[in-house]
Amino acid sequence: MDLSYTPEQQAFRAEVRDWLARHVPAEPLEHFDATRAGFEAHRQWENTLKSGDWGMVTWPVEYGGRGLDLIQWLIFEEEYYRAGAPGRVNQNGIFLLGPTLIEFGTHEQKQRFLPPMASGEEIWAQAWSEPQAGSDLAGVRATATRDGDDYILNGHKIWSSRAVFADWAFGLFRAPGSERHKGMSLIFFPLDAPGVTVNPIRKINGHVGFAEIFLENVRVPAFNRLGDEGQGWHICMATAGFERGLMLRSPARYQVAAAKLAALWQERKADADPMLEAEVIRAHMNAEAYALSIYQTASRLMAGAKIGPEASTNKIFWSELDIHLHRTALSILGPEAELLPPPGAQDWLDDYIFALAGPIYAGSNEIQRNIIAERMLGLPR
Ligand SMILES: Cc1cc2nc3c(=O)[nH]c(=O)nc-3n(C[C@H](O)[C@H](O)[C@H](O)COP(=O)(O)OP(=O)(O)OC[C@H]3O[C@@H](n4cnc5c(N)ncnc54)[C@H](O)[C@@H]3O)c2cc1C
Numbered sequence: 001m002d003l004s005y006t007p008e009q010q011a012f013r014a015e016v017r018d019w020l021a022r023h024v025p026a027e028p029l030e031h032f033d034a035t036r037a038g039f040e041a042h043r044q045w046e047n048t049l050k051s052g053d054w055g056m057v058t059w060p061v062e063y064g065g066r067g068l069d070l071i072q073w074l075i076f077e078e079e080y081y082r083a084g085a086p087g088r089v090n091q092n093g094i095f096l097l098g099p100t101l102i103e104f105g106t107h108e109q110k111q112r113f114l115p116p117m118a119s120g121e122e123i124w125a126q127a128w129s130e131p132q133a134g135s136d137l138a139g140v141r142a143t144a145t146r147d148g149d150d151y152i153l154n155g156h157k158i159w160s161s162r163a164v165f166a167d168w169a170f171g172l173f174r175a176p177g178s179e180r181h182k183g184m185s186l187i188f189f190p191l192d193a194p195g196v197t198v199n200p201i202r203k204i205n206g207h208v209g210f211a212e213i214f215l216e217n218v219r220v221p222a223f224n225r226l227g228d229e230g231q232g233w234h235i236c237m238a239t240a241g242f243e244r245g246l247m248l249r250s251p252a253r254y255q256v257a258a259a260k261l262a263a264l265w266q267e268r269k270a271d272a273d274p275m276l277e278a279e280v281i282r283a284h285m286n287a288e289a290y291a292l293s294i295y296q297t298a299s300r301l302m303a304g305a306k307i308g309p310e311a312s313t314n315k316i317f318w319s320e321l322d323i324h325l326h327r328t329a330l331s332i333l334g335p336e337a338e339l340l341p342p343p344g345a346q347d348w349l350d351d352y353i354f355a356l357a358g359p360i361y362a363g364s365n366e367i368q369r370n371i372i373a374e375r376m377l378g379l380p381r
Contacts, residue, residue: 003295005075012068013075019052020083032089032162033207039123039165042089046120055118056094059102063110064118070298074250081252092162093117093124095247097170100186100239104227112223113188125163125191127171127213128236130156135367137172138180138233142215144173144187144225151187151225153195153218161361163211164200166191171215172232184232186239188224189215205350243362245311246298249318251291254325257351258287261329264348272332279328286321293317309375312368319358319365326352 005013029045030038049055050064058073059065068076088094098117101110116122133139142155153173163169168190175183191198195218200208227235242248265272265280293314301307329348330337341347359365373379 009071009075012072013079016054016076016079017083019054020079020085023048023052024083024085028084029086031207032087032165033203033209036165039089039162042086043120043123045086046088046090046118046123050119055120056098059098059114059118063102063114065114069302070246071295071302074252074295074298077250078252078255081250081256089162090117090120090123091248092126092170093122093168096126096239096243097124099242099247100235101226103238104231104235109223109226122168123162123166125160125166125169125211127157127160127163127169127189129159131158134159135364137236138184140172140174140184142171142173143176144185145176146222146229147219149222150219151185151222153187153189153215153220155215157213157215158210159201159361160211160213161209163191163198163213164208169213170226171213172236174232175230178230181233183230184236185229186226186232186235187220188226189218189220193218193220195219204353240363241307241311243311244315244368245307246294246301246314248362251287251294254287254290254318254321257322257325258284261325261332264329264332268332272334276328276331279324279331283321283325283328286317286324290314290317290321309371312363312371313376315362316359316365316368316372319355322355322358323352326355 025045029041032039032042046055053064053066054076055064057066057068057076058070059067061067094117098114101113105113113122117124128137128140130140130142133141140155142153142157144151144153151173153171155173157169157171160169168188170186170188173185173187175185178184189196191213195216197214197216198211199214201210201212203209261280261283265277269277297307297310297314326348330352333348337349337352341349374381
C-alpha cells in the first residue's frame with residue numbers, strides 16, 4: 001500500500017523494525033493455548049516487549065505506554081506482523097480492556113492495572129458470555145451483590161478465551177433483580193480467587209483455548225468495578241467497538257497472510273486450478289481495502305470522533321476476508337492441506353479452522369448485520 005508517511009513516521013517504522021529484528025525469537029513459540037509452557041513463553045515475550053516500551057504504544061507513558069497515536073500503532077502492527085513476532089497472549093487486556101480502562105477508569109485503577117498488563121505480569125480474559133447470553137448479552141444472569149466495600153459475585157460464564165492459564169478476568173454482572181441493559185456493571189476478578197472454578201474447554205485442534213468459569217460467592221473490592229454501578233452495558237459497548245472495529249484485528253495480520261498466499265500461489269500454480277489466481281488477487285485486494293478503511297477510521301478517531309456502528313461493517317469484512325483467504329490457500333494445496341505442515345511453516349488448515357470462528361466471536365455477524373440495518377440504514381427492527 002502506497003501511503004505517504006511523514007519523516008517522523010518513517011523513522012518510527014525503522015526503529016520498530018530494528019528492535020524487532022534483534023528481539024523476535026528465532027524459533028516460533030509453542031502456542032499459548034496448547035500448554036502452560038507455551039502460555040508462559042508468550043508471557044515472557046510480553047515482558048520482553050515491555051522492556052523496549054513496546055507493550056502498547058498508544059497508552060500514556062505514565063501507565064507503561066509511549067503516548068503515540070493510532071497511525072503509529074498501525075505502523076507498529078505492520079512491522080510486528082512482517083517480523084513474524086509471536087501472537088499477543090494478552091490481547092484481551094492490551095487491546096480491549098486497556099483502551100476501556102483509559103476511557104472509563106480512575107487514575108488509581110489505571111495505575112493499578114495498566115502497567116502489569118503492559119508487562120504481561122497479569123494476563124486477562126474476557127468473561128462476558130454465558131450459556132444463555134451470547135448474542136443476547138443483555139440476558140446476562142451472573143450477579144454482583146454489594147456488601148459494604150465489596151461485591152459478591154455469583155454465576156456461570158463460558159467461552160472465555162485464555163482463561164485456563166490467565167490471571168484476571170473482566171466480567172459482566174448485574175445487580176440482583178435488575179433486568180436487561182439496566183443494572184449491569186463491569187467488574188474485575190482474579191481467576192484464582194476463592195470461589196472461582198475454571199474448567200478448560202478443548203478446541204477441535206486439541207488446545208485448551210476456552211474455559212467456562214463458575215463463580216460461587218466470590219468476594220472482590222468495589223475498587224474492581226470499572227465506571228459507575230449500572231454503567232456496565234455502556235462500557236461494554238465501548239469495549240466491543242474497540243474489539244470489532246479497530247484493535248482486535250489489525251490490517252497487518254491480513255496483509256501478511258495475503259502476501260504468504262501470493263507466495264504459495266507462485267510456488268504451486270503449475271499444479272493448481274488457474275482460476276484460483278483471481279481469488280489470490282481478491283484476497284490481496286480485500287486485505288488492502290481493509291487496511292485503507294482502518295487508516296481512515298484511525299484518522300477519524302484521532303480527530304476526536306467515536307467509533308460507531310462502522311465497527312460492525314469492519315468486523316464482518318475482516319472475518320469474511322479471513323475465511324476467503326484461507327479457503328483459497330486450501331484450494332491451492334488440495335488434499336495436501338490436511339497433512340501436518342513442516343515445523344515453522346504456515347499451518348493453513350489450522351488457521352482456516354480458526355478463521356471459521358471469526359463470524360461468531362466479537363459478536364456474531366448476524367448480530368452485526370442487525371446493527372447495520374437498524375443503526376446505519378434506519379430499517380425497522
Ligand atoms: C473463538 C471464540 C472466542 C470467544 N471468546 C470469548 C471470550 O473471550 N469471552 C466471552 O465472553 N465470549 C467469547 N466467545 C463467545 C462469543 O462471544 C459467542 O459465541 C457469540 O457472542 C455468540 O453467542 P452464542 O455462542 O451464545 O450463540 P447464540 O447467541 O446462541 O447464537 C446462535 C446463532 O443464532 C444467531 N442469532 C442469535 N440471535 C440472533 C438475532 N437476534 N438475529 C439474527 N441471528 C441471531 C447467531 O448469529 C448465531 O448464528 C468466543 C467465541 C468464539 C467462537
